[in-house]
Amino acid sequence: GVTQSPTHLIKTRGQQVTLRCSSQSGHNTVSWYQQALGQGPQFIFQYYREEENGRGNFPPRFSGLQFPNDSSELNVNALELDDSALYLCASSLDPQRGQFFGPGTRLTVL
């Protein structure tokens, strides 16, 4: 299945963070979502075959990478307090079959 690391992370405002995801084997698409407390997940961006091919309403300080070995990263620069949230990674092969989610990384920005 989809795995994410680390499970929890605490950073201070202004720092940079990298979150990691390992997709389900063979899935060529990975999407990242931000879920604030008490809200539904919000789409950040999506990578297909190592290229970004869709982005939600998030600033450029949110960036990502997808690697050929089913792994991907979400990078956030200049952390703000409002970036505190659960970050979810989801992989898929066929959009019509839905996505497979990881357990998430909980980021706290102090």
Add this chain to the structure above:
Amino acid sequence: AQRVTQPEKLLSVFKGAPVELKCNYSYSGSPELFWYVQYSRQRLQLLLRHISRESIKGFTADLNKGETSFHLKKPFAQEEDSAMYYCAPDNAGNMLTFGGGTRLMVKP
């Protein structure tokens, strides 16, 4: 702008009662429609998708294009159905827009 509304944050029913979790969406085009579920201490997972017209764990979802709604229904709720449910249209291939979610509590 694309928007998904789940009007009830919490829905509490007794075991054996019918359940309907509402979802209304405002979308351009014809999105694929999904329901995702998150049970306690588990990850978010796909419950069902409109395109397959399937029934999963006794749940079905009815698409009403005129009302742009995709309500989730089950005739007889079970305690194990207690979870957080999210409606999620997908208009661009794997780019889901989630509603705010409805917490379903099924009381014994």
